[in-house]
Amino acid sequence: MTHAKAFSRRHALLGGVAASLFASLSHKPAQAGPSVRMAGLEGLLAPVDVFEDHWGVPHVQAGSLADAFFANGYLVARDRLWQLDFEYRRAIGRLAEVYGAKFVPSDTANRLFLFRGDAVAEFAALPQTVQTCATAYVAGINAYLKELEQDPEKLSEEFRIFSYKPLSWDVLDLVRMRAEATGNTKGEIRRAQLAANNALAYDALIQPLRPAHSLKVPEGLDVHAVSEQDLGWFGVLQAALPLAGVHEVKAEHGEDHRRANEGSNAWVIAPSRTATGRPILANDPHLGFGSPGPRHVIHLTAPGLNVIGGGTPGMPGVMQGHNEYFAFGRTNFHIDQEDLFILRTHPHHPDRYFHKGQWVEMEQETTTIAVRGEASRTVTLRYAAQGPVVSTDPTRQRAVSVAATWLYPGANGMLANIGINLAQDWSSFQQALKLHTSPTNFTYADTAGNIGWQAAGGLPHRSGGHDGLLPAPGDGQYDWQGLQPLEALPSSFNPAAGWFGTSNEMNLPADYPYEERCVSYEWKDPYRYQRVAEVLQETKRATLAQSVALQHDTLSHLALAVVACLPDGPASLAAEVALLKHWDGHVDASSAGAALYEVWWSKLNVLFYQALVPEGLRRIVPQPLNASVLLAFLQAPDSRIGPQPEKARDALLVTALQQAVEEVRDRLGPVMAAWRWGALHTVQMRHPLHASYAVAKAFPPVGGETAQSGGDAYTVMARWYNPDLSAKALAQGRNPYAVTGGASYLMVCDVGAWDRSVFLNFPGQAAQPQSGHYDDFLAPWLKGAMQPLVFSPHAVQAAARHHQVLYPGHAAP
Numbered sequence: 001m002t003h004a005k006a007f008s009r010r011h012a013l014l015g016g017v018a019a020s021l022f023a024s025l026s027h028k029p030a031q032a033g034p035s036v037r038m039a040g041l042e043g044l045l046a047p048v049d050v051f052e053d054h055w056g057v058p059h060v061q062a063g064s065l066a067d068a069f070f071a072n073g074y075l076v077a078r079d080r081l082w083q084l085d086f087e088y089r090r091a092i093g094r095l096a097e098v099y100g101a102k103f104v105p106s107d108t109a110n111r112l113f114l115f116r117g118d119a120v121a122e123f124a125a126l127p128q129t130v131q132t133c134a135t136a137y138v139a140g141i142n143a144y145l146k147e148l149e150q151d152p153e154k155l156s157e158e159f160r161i162f163s164y165k166p167l168s169w170d171v172l173d174l175v176r177m178r179a180e181a182t183g184n185t186k187g188e189i190r191r192a193q194l195a196a197n198n199a200l201a202y203d204a205l206i207q208p209l210r211p212a213h214s215l216k217v218p219e220g221l222d223v224h225a226v227s228e229q230d231l232g233w234f235g236v237l238q239a240a241l242p243l244a245g246v247h248e249v250k251a252e253h254g255e256d257h258r259r260a261n262e263g264s265n266a267w268v269i270a271p272s273r274t275a276t277g278r279p280i281l282a283n284d285p286h287l288g289f290g291s292p293g294p295r296h297v298i299h300l301t302a303p304g305l306n307v308i309g310g311g312t313p314g315m316p317g318v319m320q321g322h323n324e325y326f327a328f329g330r331t332n333f334h335i336d337q338e339d340l341f342i343l344r345t346h347p348h349h350p351d352r353y354f355h356k357g358q359w360v361e362m363e364q365e366t367t368t369i370a371v372r373g374e375a376s377r378t379v380t381l382r383y384a385a386q387g388p389v390v391s392t393d394p395t396r397q398r399a400v401s402v403a404a405t406w407l408y409p410g411a412n413g414m415l416a417n418i419g420i421n422l423a424q425d426w427s428s429f430q431q432a433l434k435l436h437t438s439p440t441n442f443t444y445a446d447t448a449g450n451i452g453w454q455a456a457g458g459l460p461h462r463s464g465g466h467d468g469l470l471p472a473p474g475d476g477q478y479d480w481q482g483l484q485p486l487e488a489l490p491s492s493f494n495p496a497a498g499w500f501g502t503s504n505e506m507n508l509p510a511d512y513p514y515e516e517r518c519v520s521y522e523w524k525d526p527y528r529y530q531r532v533a534e535v536l537q538e539t540k541r542a543t544l545a546q547s548v549a550l551q552h553d554t555l556s557h558l559a560l561a562v563v564a565c566l567p568d569g570p571a572s573l574a575a576e577v578a579l580l581k582h583w584d585g586h587v588d589a590s591s592a593g594a595a596l597y598e599v600w601w602s603k604l605n606v607l608f609y610q611a612l613v614p615e616g617l618r619r620i621v622p623q624p625l626n627a628s629v630l631l632a633f634l635q636a637p638d639s640r641i642g643p644q645p646e647k648a649r650d651a652l653l654v655t656a657l658q659q660a661v662e663e664v665r666d667r668l669g670p671v672m673a674a675w676r677w678g679a680l681h682t683v684q685m686r687h688p689l690h691a692s693y694a695v696a697k698a699f700p701p702v703g704g705e706t707a708q709s710g711g712d713a714y715t716v717m718a719r720w721y722n723p724d725l726s727a728k729a730l731a732q733g734r735n736p737y738a739v740t741g742g743a744s745y746l747m748v749c750d751v752g753a754w755d756r757s758v759f760l761n762f763p764g765q766a767a768q769p770q771s772g773h774y775d776d777f778l779a780p781w782l783k784g785a786m787q788p789l790v791f792s793p794h795a796v797q798a799a800a801r802h803h804q805v806l807y808p809g810h811a812a813p
Contacts, residue, residue, distance in 0.1 A: 019771060036804045042146065043139030044070050053799040055788060056765035056773035059299040059308075065129065066136040068302035069316055069418075073140025073337035073804060076296055077765040079773075080313040082158040083292050084141070085166040086688075087314055091177040095241075096377075097370035098164045102242040104377050107369045109237040112381045112388045113179040116365075117409050119172040126412065133418045137316040143569040146694065156768065157698040158689060166690065174316075174414045178406045180438055181238045184468075184522065185231060185338050185402070186582055191470045192226035193620045202621050205612060207576040208629055209469075210506040210520040218466055219340065220473040230340065230400045230471070251304045262286055262741065264331035265716055266443045267501035267532055267553065268451040270494065275541040279445035279751040282547040283320050283329025284743035285310075286718050290785025291685040291775075292767040293701050294743040297759065299791065300421070307421040308791055312746040317417030320747055322757065322791075325424045326446035329558035331502045333489075335439035339466070340387045341474030341541055342398065345516075349646070350394035354383055356476035362389060362399075365494060381444060385524045400471075401711035403480050405458025406437045411483075426452055426493060434486050439520075441502040447752040453500045455489040455507075459519060467518050488517055499536045503528035503716070525628045527558045527714040544756060547748045552784040553716040558627060559597050560585040562604070565634040567650040569657060570602060575672060576661050589678025589710040598677060600660035602723035605630065607652045611641045623724055679706025680737035681721065684781070685763060702775040707782060709739050718742050727748040748786065755795045758786035777798055 001251040048071050049061040058075050062068035071709075077084055083513050089095045090112065093107035115122070125132060145166055149153050159165060183672040187207060196201045200215050209215070217223055228235070264285040271277045283422060287294045295310035298318065309321015320329050346352040353358045368376050382389035392399040405411060412435055419432030429444055436442075439457035462468060464478040472478035490509050492500060504524035508514050535550050536542070563580045583593025605624045612633070634653070637645035641652070668675045684707060687699035711719035719742035744763070750756035762781035766773040780787060790799045 001465075021252065023419065023528065031610060036802070037807065038147070038804060039807045040809045041070075041074070041140075041143040041806055042809040043136065043143055044806055046808060048806040050806065051796060051800040052802040053796070053806070055297075055761070055776065055787060056771070056802055057297045057299065059790075059796045059800070060301060062300070062302040064695070065302050065305055065422075066132050066306055068136075068300040069133040070140040070143070071228075072138040072300055072311075072316060073137040073142075073299060074144045074806065075140075075298065076311070076313045077141045077144035079768075079771070080296055081144070081166060081290055081767070082156045083767055084313045086373060088167060088169065088173070089506055090241075091314075092169065092173055092181065093367075093369065094192075097372055098162060100372045101374055101377075102747075104369055104371060104379075105233075105236045106241055107254040108367075108379050108381075109233040110179060111367050111379075112233050112390070113237060113404070113407065114356055115176045115178050115407065116383065119175045120411060122175045122412065122650070123172055125410070126415065126435075127419065128614075129422065130415055130418045133173055134316055134415050138169045138174070140240050141463065146431070158695060158783040161689075161692065161694045161698070170469070175412055177414060178404075178411065178415070179236065179237055180406050181404070182337055182439070183238055184336050185234060185340050186238075187522065188340050188469065188471050189226060189228055189230060190620055190622075192217075192223045194617070195332055195470070196223040196226070197620070197638050199614075199616065199617055202613060202617055202756075204626075205609075205629055206621060206624070206626050207522055209524045211508065211521070213469075213515075213521050214469070215469055216467075217470060218464070220475065221471060223395065225398065226342070228341070230391055230395075232400060233388070234338075234340075234390040234402050247730075262288065263504035263528075263718065263720070264743070265501070265503045265528060265532060266329040266331045266441065267499060267536060267547070267550075268329075268443045268445045268453070269536065269542045269547075270451050270498040271449045271497040273536075273540060273542055275543045276750070278545055278753060279327075279449060279451055280542060280544060281297070281322075281445040281749045281751060282444060282551060282747070283443065284551050284746040285320065285330065286741060286742040286743050289683070289685050289739065289744060289762075291687055291699070293744045293761065293762055293763055296760055297745075297761050297765060297789075299796070305422060306378060306800045308789060310391075310759075311417065315414055317421045320745065322749050322751070322754060323421060323423075324447075324754075326426075326429065326444055327751050327757075328420060328429070329747070331441045331443075331444040331458060332503070332504050333439040333441045333502075334506075334523050335405070335457045335459055336468040336518065336520045336522070337458055337460065339386075339403045339460070339468050339478075339800055340471040341384070341401045341403060341461075342471050343389070343401055343474040345392070345394065345397045345399050347397050347407050350392060350397075350399075350532075353399060354475055358383070358515075384474065385476070386479060396674065397680055401474055403460070405460055405483055407544045408483055409436075411437040411458055426450060428728060430486070430491075441504075443502065445501065445749070445751045449549055451500060452491065452493040453495075453502065454491040455488070456486060458557070459484040459517065462518055466794060467521070469521060474653065484517065489519070497537075501529060501532045501536060503532055505529040525558075525626065525714065526717060527556070528629070528716050531555060531557060538785065544748055544758070546756065547785070548786050550716060551743070551746055551748070554587045554710045555665055556585050556587050556595075556712065556715050558582075558631060558714045559587065559594075559601070561631055562634060565599065565649075566653055566657070569654045573657060573661065574652070576657065579582060585676060587710050587712050587715050589676060589681065589708045589711070591677050592672055592675035594677035594710070595680055596660060596664055596674045598680070598721075599663050600657050602736075603656035603659045603663075604653065605632075607656050608633065608641075611648075611652060647769055676708065677710060680735070681709050681739055682735065682737075683707040683709050683712075683719075683739045699769060707778065709782065711742065730765075744781075746786065749790065754791040755788065757789040757791070759789040760786055 003141040060071040093111035096103040266283040269280040299308035307323040309318040343353040416436040423429040433456040442451040461481040505526040506523035578657035637649040642648040682704040689695040712715040
């Protein structure tokens with residue numbers, strides 16, 4: 001029997017939804033035109049059909065789980081090869097061999113934080129299905145790379161411009177790649193430095209603790225010795241890459257700004273509160289914008305698998321989407337997953353540190369980093385009991401190590417999607433989340449009418465009463481005692497309210513033992529969540545269209561509350577004061593009030609920061625002030641700004657408005673009626689290597705001055721900007737109000753009536769301008785015009801525009 005005939009026979013034996021999909025679609029693309037046949041793909045078991053719709057979303061039909069995930073890897077490599085390769089190189093520490101010596105620190109830091117255990121044993125301990133799918137995914141990537149060797153003209157332009165080849169993948173690297181730093185350790189350094197200045201109270205200006213909690217210095221910690229240098233390699237790991245010369249000259253938003261704003265919205269609505277009697281699940285993850293975008297949408301079908309949604313290139317499966325049983329979404333939960341430990345090193349042997357009453361030798365590894373155009377560098381990596389040693393100072397007999405949940409055995413978050421995609425109900429969904437290490441709120445809604453929420457991620461079990469908010473001595477008394485189980489994190493199933501929402505706010509239940517478990521005390525401001533809750537609570541019969549509208553909602557209760565504090569001001573500002581006072585609080589692209597408010601808010605933050613933070617502490621306490629803290633101060637000022645706080649507040653409010661009016665007039669002209677927030681809040685994305693003339697020419701920017709957006713960091717339609725650009729950046733003409741991040745992938749699922757689900761994936765599915773899917777989502781994304789996320793056999797057939805058949809290496813087409 002030929003392999004093609006065996007594949008046809010397999011079609012006849014398949015059962016369930018996947019079988020009906022294959023039966024209706026296999027080799028019958030109604031509108032797809034001639035089939036493209038790709039032969040000789042090593043690692044593929046049987047032919048696989050791929051139907052692409054209008055947006056370039058591939059709908060994969062495979063005869064086995066392995067072949068479905070093979071196609072997943074193959075198609076991601078086809079659409080996003082440079083992005084895939086760049087992030088792989090970054091994660092395993094191999095950027096310097098392509099981009100030069102400036103990347104040696106990044107390579108060193110990433111190698112320091114690779115998993116050091118037995119990767120073979122770690123992989124073997126995974127469920128067999130996960131192993132099979134992961135292996136096939138990597139085989140798919142490598143099959144595409146081998147195909148390029150035979151047809152190098154298909155290689156992405158970046159590789160030709162910089163004259164290098166993409167790396168072949170090793171499935172064990174999906175176990176080794178662990179680094180997912182959250183940035184909390186910078187807060188530990190800041191608090192220690194404030195404590196050294198008897199100024200810990202100032203930390204609340206930028207990071208109020210939620211739930212309320214008293215900061216205390218761990219016994220034995222010398223706060224006067226703590227500095228930013230303690231972060232060492234961990235600081236390098238979290239910093240923006242040294243991009244000058246090959247990348248843009250530092251991204252407009254910067255790493256700290258990006259981390260401060262990244263989040264998401266998600267909600268689920270029970271059948272009792274929807275117009276159809278079916279659940280609704282909505283999700284719009286917020287990330288820094290880029291070209292290509294962070295998500296690649298795919299539909300994978302095989303016996304036991306039928307899942308569609310957005311995935312991350314390099315990570316098998318779907319991150320946000322639905323299978324035939326349930327829909328699933330995610331937002332950032334907050335878990336303090338990293339701690340700094342201060343080690344006392346031996347005065348004569350700096351690689352020894354004092355731990356549990358004795359001197360212990362640091363473990364050491366030597367690694368060689370290839371450097372383009374230069375000799376290779378040999379670096380020594382050091383490890384202590386808590387984790388990687390990130391900095392050493394022998395002259396002060398001091399070193400610093402980092403404990404991180406994502407370095408622990410079993411923390412194989414790169415492979416978590418596979419189990420989630422294959423789950424069939426709430427119980428198996430929760431079981432799959434035990435592999436998920438990133439701090440995440442997972443939302444869930446199934447065809448039986450159930451909705452749920454499960455917080456997931458690695459939760460450390462701290463000791464010695466340490467809360468994780470300052471560094472701790474590394475002598476052993478504060479060492480972690482492993483990780484806590486998933487059951488230690490909060491969850492809810494079919495909540496009485498009939499809905500559940502999360503927008504990165506502090507959402508620990510009132511009776512949760514937060515002091516005992518020390519999940520986190522650092523959360524996002526609640527403004528987005530409060531608006532979502534307001535709308536969902538008021539909506540008794542929710543529709544899909546209402547959830548789409550809510551994802552694009554621009555009402556800012558923060559803005560309305562700030563404007564309410566504005567005094568009348570001088571006559572010269574009467575028109576501008578009236579504009580703000582009569583503004584409806586919607587941060588729309590067309591709004592003059594929004595334009596003035598956003599610039600005013602930025603000026604307010606600077607002036608009140610200067611008024612509230614002593615000059616001697618400004619090197620420690622960064623801008624901006626926390627929004628909820630600033631609002632509370634505007635509403636009830638105190639003597640920190642003088643003996644007449646209300647008068648001083650009003651003067652600062654007016655001064656900030658005068659500054660804002662001058663800037664808006666300068667940028668938008670003197671005619672107030674012509675002001676538009678969108679004229680400032682523009683969207684333009686360039687290739688990460690656009691500083692190279694050849695790259696900039698090959699990859700045109702997406703968007704521009706005419707791509708105008710509403711929203712800000714505090715609206716449900718979160719689209720943030722960075723007004724704190726350096727003077728140099730401003731002198732270069734950079735726009736401080738340009739959109740730098742928000743929701744590029746959006747999804748609303750009609751649970752059970754799956755073809756009614758809708759999505760957006762900005763800027764497009766593919767990274768090549770000639771593909772037709774480079775920026776085709778720009779116009780619908782700007783309009784909020786969600787597109788069908790087709791799923792059923794009939795809908796996929798109707799939407800098919802292209803058909804491709806992938807054949808194994810031993811099967812002739």
